[in-house]
Amino acid sequence: MMTADTPFSRSAPAIDCAALTRRFATATALDQVDVALPAGQFSVLLGPSGCGKSTLLRLIAGLDWPTEGRIRIGGRDVSGLPPVDRDLSMVFQSYALFPHLDVAQNILFGLSVRRVSKADQASRLDRVARMMGLESLLKRKPNELSGGQQQRVALARAVISERPICLMDEPLSNLDAKLRAEMRVELREIQQRLGLTVVYVTHDQVEAMTMADRIVVMNAGRIEQVGTPREIYATPASAFVARFIGTPPMNLVPLSDLSAAGAATLPGLGPRVVSGLAPDALAGLRPEDMTVGANGLPVRFVSEEYLGADRLVTVRAGASTLILRLAAAADALPESFHLTWPAGALHLFDAASGRRHSGSTPEPVQGEGSYVATS
Amino acid sequence: MPRRHWIHAWLLLLPAFVFLIAFTHYPAVQTLIDSFWSTPRGRRPSVFVGAENYTRMMADPVFAKAMWNSAIYAALTIPTSIVLSLAMALFVQARFRGVSLMRMAFFTPTVLPLIAVANIWLFFYAPGFGLIDQIRMFFGFGSANYVGQPATALYAVAAVTVWKEAGFFMIFYLAALQTIPTSLREAAAIEGCSRLTFFRRVTLPLIMPTTLFVSVNATINAFRLVDHVFVMTRGGPDNASMLLLYYIFENGFRYWDTAYAAALTMVLVAILTLVGIGQFFAADRRVHYR
Numbered sequence: 001m002m003t004a005d006t007p008f009s010r011s012a013p014a015i016d017c018a019a020l021t022r023r024f025a026t027a028t029a030l031d032q033v034d035v036a037l038p039a040g041q042f043s044v045l046l047g048p049s050g051c052g053k054s055t056l057l058r059l060i061a062g063l064d065w066p067t068e069g070r071i072r073i074g075g076r077d078v079s080g081l082p083p084v085d086r087d088l089s090m091v092f093q094s095y096a097l098f099p100h101l102d103v104a105q106n107i108l109f110g111l112s113v114r115r116v117s118k119a120d121q122a123s124r125l126d127r128v129a130r131m132m133g134l135e136s137l138l139k140r141k142p143n144e145l146s147g148g149q150q151q152r153v154a155l156a157r158a159v160i161s162e163r164p165i166c167l168m169d170e171p172l173s174n175l176d177a178k179l180r181a182e183m184r185v186e187l188r189e190i191q192q193r194l195g196l197t198v199v200y201v202t203h204d205q206v207e208a209m210t211m212a213d214r215i216v217v218m219n220a221g222r223i224e225q226v227g228t229p230r231e232i233y234a235t236p237a238s239a240f241v242a243r244f245i246g247t248p249p250m251n252l253v254p255l256s257d258l259s260a261a262g263a264a265t266l267p268g269l270g271p272r273v274v275s276g277l278a279p280d281a282l283a284g285l286r287p288e289d290m291t292v293g294a295n296g297l298p299v300r301f302v303s304e305e306y307l308g309a310d311r312l313v314t315v316r317a318g319a320s321t322l323i324l325r326l327a328a329a330a331d332a333l334p335e336s337f338h339l340t341w342p343a344g345a346l347h348l349f350d351a352a353s354g355r356r357h358s359g360s361t362p363e364p365v366q367g368e369g370s371y372v373a374t375s
Numbered sequence: 376m377p378r379r380h381w382i383h384a385w386l387l388l389l390p391a392f393v394f395l396i397a398f399t400h401y402p403a404v405q406t407l408i409d410s411f412w413s414t415p416r417g418r419r420p421s422v423f424v425g426a427e428n429y430t431r432m433m434a435d436p437v438f439a440k441a442m443w444n445s446a447i448y449a450a451l452t453i454p455t456s457i458v459l460s461l462a463m464a465l466f467v468q469a470r471f472r473g474v475s476l477m478r479m480a481f482f483t484p485t486v487l488p489l490i491a492v493a494n495i496w497l498f499f500y501a502p503g504f505g506l507i508d509q510i511r512m513f514f515g516f517g518s519a520n521y522v523g524q525p526a527t528a529l530y531a532v533a534a535v536t537v538w539k540e541a542g543f544f545m546i547f548y549l550a551a552l553q554t555i556p557t558s559l560r561e562a563a564a565i566e567g568c569s570r571l572t573f574f575r576r577v578t579l580p581l582i583m584p585t586t587l588f589v590s591v592n593a594t595i596n597a598f599r600l601v602d603h604v605f606v607m608t609r610g611g612p613d614n615a616s617m618l619l620l621y622y623i624f625e626n627g628f629r630y631w632d633t634a635y636a637a638a639l640t641m642v643l644v645a646i647l648t649l650v651g652i653g654q655f656f657a658a659d660r661r662v663h664y665r
Contacts, residue, residue: 061561061565062564063561063564063565082564083561083564083565083567084564084565084566084567088565089565090561090562090565092558092561092562093558094556094558096556096558096559096561096562098559098577099581100577100580100581100583109563109566109568109576110565110566110567110568113563113566113567113568113572113576114566114567157562161566
């Protein structure tokens with residue numbers, strides 16, 4: 001989407017990674033990763049620390065070299081090119097501002113290195129400074145700026161290059177919670193306005209869910225799932241994704257614990273589903289999908305946490321512990337009660353591989369579940 | 376502050392003051408006073424002579440030679456040792472096989488006493504069988520006595536100083552270079568900054584505090600380090616390698632002309648003070664402290 005104040009004459013390219021592998025002396029950081037990051041979209045690489053997301057970003061940037069595999073940007077193979085020839089900008093976690101240069105010099109560093117004319121530099125600085133609200137800070141040194149202002153300078157330095165791809169390595173992790181929330185909105189807005197292809201690395205699922213067009217969930221050097229925030233949340237492709245997304249995350253318990261309570265009466269868990277599964281399969285239930293019902297899974301109350309708008313209730317079902325989210329205003333719970341959920345809310349995963357079971361909900365289930373009306 | 380606090384404060388400072396005054400300030404002031412008196416000889420006691428020691432200095436050709444030599448010596452050793460130490464630090468800051476050995480090799484001259492260093496270099500310079508002569512003769516040049524001829528003696532001495540000092544300064548540069556975050560280099564790489572440009576525009580300004588520190592030390596050492604002159608040339612031949620401090624030593628402890636030595640010492644102190652103050656004020660504006 002190109003708007004009037006888009007400073008770019010070129011449209012943003014897509015990034016394609018094929019069979020990328022990066023091995024270090026003692027570890028494999030990336031293992032045969034194939035991923036396509038579409039043009040003009042906000043893609044988030046999400047995963048715990050050590051999952052290879054930063055390595056993937058550095059490979060795309062050209063700051064590190066793949067052991068195997070190719071990287072294409074806009075259809076052009078850039079695998080062997082140095083960072084400068086990849087036509088991208090980058091925002092670092094530490095901001096990487098030059099401490100001896102003032103804000104204006106920091107922002108203009110790349111342009112002056114590339115010998116852009118002074119007049120052009122001045123007009124671009126003027127526009128970007130106004131866009132980032134940095135006009136009054138241009139003569140300050142980085143150590144005279146707050147974290148949020150430093151962040152803005154780092155972003156301005158990326159934007160002023162007018163390169164259509166922007167890579168960001170956990171850019172908000174050094175900010176306080178309030179500023180982080182503001183910057184999330186701002187980053188997303190800048191990406192939309194300039195039509196940038198953004199690749200954003202984070203371990204914070206809130207950042208991923210709120211900003212991303214597309215989330216790439218990574219774990220142990222591999223990609224677990226690629227999808228929109230909605231897809232990632234609604235249909236996690238693996239037990240890892242299910243555990244990683246959501247606060248609190250999805251409850252994952254051995255299916256046998258639920259079955260023992262009477263599989264036939266549980267929503268989404270008819271005899272045909274159960275017979276097609278290994279006995280040690282995992283059942284996943286989101287805390288907010290479960291409700292207290294007249295019948296269903298019998299549970300015992302353990303404890304509850306009051307959060308204001310709602311409360312988190314911990315219960316035991318057989319040998320397993322479940323957490324459910326209930327409205328704070330709801331009645332106090334008895335010592336033991338029954339839990340139920342919509343038929344589509346039960347997720348099933350293979351215990352060994354962690355992959356989502358093909359018969360799992362919420363793909364439409366035809367008459368397999370016993371439909372218990374939920375209140 | 377209440378009076379009692381003042382007393383406590385002064386009492387706590389007293390031990391330091393006693394030593395500082397006894398061994399630094401008192402001798403300095405006494406030297407200044409001595410420089411206005413004559414040298415006591417035999418039954419002739421010291422008498423006040425005013426500026427006579429200084430007027431004598433103005434007419435002393437050896438003093439002029441020593442001043443000129445010291446200036447050349449400083450102008451040679453200070454920039455050379457700084458540039459060399461930075462070059463060595465840049466070379467060994469990377470990680471490669473044998474880098475520790477390399478760092479140690481660069482640092483070794485620093486741990487050797489200057490007298491020992493001078494002896495090593497005497498062997499290098501020795502005419503006929505010395506290392507440099509052997510190389511010269513291998514390529515068909517004649518023998519040369521670098522230490523023994525007036526034209527080269529000062530440079531021969533200066534080379535030893537550089538060799539000794541560069542390794543020491545390298546340690547400071549190495550430490551400074553390692554504090555520069557790699558993300559700066561990466562950010563510059565993304566912008567298309569060449570290694571040379573990065574060095575000029577980022578590395579050099581960021582290590583300016585170290586450069587200031589090193590250059591102050593190099594300056595002080597240029598006037599202070601004369602041990603090797605004792606071993607190698609004794610200021611000769613024909614005062615060709617006579618340095619100010621060595622001249623002070625000669626006057627004070629070989630000719631026992633302590634008054635003249637005191638006057639010369641005041642000149643040295645004045646030079647060092649001026650250089651020190653000048654460096655801090657001139658460089659401070661261009662130094663970026665984090």
